[in-house]
Amino acid sequence: MSRAERLLQLLQVLRRYRRPVSGQALSDELGVSIRTLYRDIASLQAQGAMIEGEPGIGYVMKPGFMLPPIMLGSEELDALVLGMRWVADRCDKTLSSGALSALAKIAAVLPAELHRELEESSLLVGAPLTRPTHTISPDLLRAAVRAEQKLDITYVNGAGIHSRRIVWPFALVYFDQSRVLMCWCELRADFRNFRSDRILSVEQMEERYPKKRSTLLREWRKFNQVASRTILPESDSIDR
Incomplete structure (x- = not known):
């Protein structure tokens, strides 16, 4: 690893800590000697990095400091x-x-x-066998997720049965052949997933749902671990 890469890695490690972290802990994580760690911190401070602290106390980087252009492997x-x-x-x-x-x-x-x-990258993406047709704009679904607003949707399941739902959208999952809107469904009082190509109509309601989307996602993950469900475009986790 070059010195420039090591300095960048040190900055990235410091970004993860909100409280002062000891020089020894930093040197152990980076795999360098404590002398090298102190020298690297001094170099970064001299270059304008807002790192506060000193040996024996610990180091912390002030919030808002922007990293320089990233060197990528x-x-x-x-x-x-x-x-x-x-x-x-x-x-x-x-x-x-x-x-x-x-x-x-x-x-x-x-x-x-x-x-x-x-x-000159030779990693290419192959064309999918089929592309899903969406009646509803994905922009609208993403906007509802970001705004944490309820949606009034009309949905048709695989058997052709229509239903109207009030849902709390908290994530949008992308598959090659489909997109899945993850929600809390008021009708079912449970987590439900809806294929976006089967949503026939949608109205973004003014009312925000009562929880944060991050909270819903955590609750879904916990529920998913208990129920051993996976987010599949064709499975029982998709509402029927």
């Missing part, structure tokens, strides 16, 4: 390019445009060598 760069290309190819126009824009911004701040490696 080959595997990290491959993962980034492949992920962005998957989103650009598989998702709706809004997310596709966002993925390409984000990739362009990252490419703009990479060193010349990494920029060339990004452009």
